Amino acid sequence: MPADERLRAVRTEFIERVSGPVLSSLLLQLRALNVINSREEETVKDVTPRPDKATKLIDMVINKGQEASSHMITILCELDEFLSAHLGLRDRR
Numbered sequence: 001m002p003a004d005e006r007l008r009a010v011r012t013e014f015i016e017r018v019s020g021p022v023l024s025s026l027l028l029q030l031r032a033l034n035v036i037n038s039r040e041e042e043t044v045k046d047v048t049p050r051p052d053k054a055t056k057l058i059d060m061v062i063n064k065g066q067e068a069s070s071h072m073i074t075i076l077c078e079l080d081e082f083l084s085a086h087l088g089l090r091d092r093r
Helices: 003-017 020-032 038-045 050-063 066-079 081-086
Strands: none
Touching: 003 050, 003 066, 003 081, 020 038, 020 050, 020 066, 038 050, 050 066, 066 081
């Protein structure tokens, strides 16, 4: 299954379960890899509460396609092995 479809499949649970610190680190690393630009980073940072921030980020990445989604999956697997395993993302990286 393509990476963007994999993220779409786990979107709701990601939004419910991702922690604030993991979300912040994910945002920084996606910016460092130029998956998102500085304006997009600021847009996500400005959103509260945490579930809305998670929604904004995952939707933004999914809309960028497979390569961006693949980067997000890889980073999430490195940052939170338990969440990524729970979401079923670790096995098929």
